[in-house]
Amino acid sequence: MNFNYFDNLYINSHAKELAKVNNSGGDFIENVYMWHTSLIDDPPYVSLAIFFNYCSLDCVTCCNRLLLSGSGGTTPFHLSDIDKYKDQIDSTTIVGGEPFIQDLTNIRNILQHTKDLGLRTNALTNGLHLWESEVRELWPLIDHINLHVTEEFLALGLYEKVDELPFEVDLNIICRSDNMPFVIDCFGLLEGDKFFIKKDFMCGGRKFIPTKI
Numbered sequence: 001m002n003f004n005y006f007d008n009l010y011i012n013s014h015a016k017e018l019a020k021v022n023n024s025g026g027d028f029i030e031n032v033y034m035w036h037t038s039l040i041d042d043p044p045y046v047s048l049a050i051f052f053n054y055c056s057l058d059c060v061t062c063c064n065r066l067l068l069s070g071s072g073g074t075t076p077f078h079l080s081d082i083d084k085y086k087d088q089i090d091s092t093t094i095v096g097g098e099p100f101i102q103d104l105t106n107i108r109n110i111l112q113h114t115k116d117l118g119l120r121t122n123a124l125t126n127g128l129h130l131w132e133s134e135v136r137e138l139w140p141l142i143d144h145i146n147l148h149v150t151e152e153f154l155a156l157g158l159y160e161k162v163d164e165l166p167f168e169v170d171l172n173i174i175c176r177s178d179n180m181p182f183v184i185d186c187f188g189l190l191e192g193d194k195f196f197i198k199k200d201f202m203c204g205g206r207k208f209i210p211t212k213i
């Protein structure tokens with residue numbers, strides 16, 4: 001693959017420390033910025049989207065800037081809140097920020113509780129952490145992910161491993177006027193019919209990546 005963004009990658013190696021909480025394994029889930037029912041996070045399903053603070057990336061296309069720094073605070077969320085919505089939703093979606101840098105006991109509990117209710121599980125993720133051993137243990141509990149394809153994801157060679165994932169994967173490229181070269185690169189690099197271009201709707205970010213086209 002003739003694709004090299006290594007000189008300009010930005011990965012926040014402290015993101016897990018920022019996101020770390022001391023989970024007691026109980027009903028309360030820490031570090032949730034907000035949560036609500038959603039028609040856009042797991043289309044065409046109605047989903048309960050649970051947004052966590054902090055991310056290991058800092059994309060120019062990010063529309064959730066408050067989550068990256070955790071400066072937006074938290075909203076109380078409990079596993080039992082899923083029960084209250086179980087007749088209105090088809091799935092839960094863990095999103096951020098980055099869900100797979102969180103306390104994985106929390107993530108496991110959400111996924112397992114969702115499955116126990118007979119609902120579908122979905123994640124919006126940058127994909128960087130999916131092959132880490134603790135996250136691999138969660139694979140059987142995941143039905144679907146929307147994977148935000150970034151320069152970092154491609155440069156780390158993770159796209160070549162997507163076929164290993166035992167659940168449904170949709171690939172999403174966020175399109176903005178200032179990252180069109182990357183989007184055009186992706187047209188030539190990504191295969192399949194599960195590749196979506198999404199239009200960003202908010203400004204933000206500091207990371208500008210020169211592309212090689």
Ligand code: SF4
Binds near residue numbers: 055059062097
């Ligand atoms: S767009 Fe997604 S992967 Fe990128 S910084 Fe925002 S939350 Fe993280």
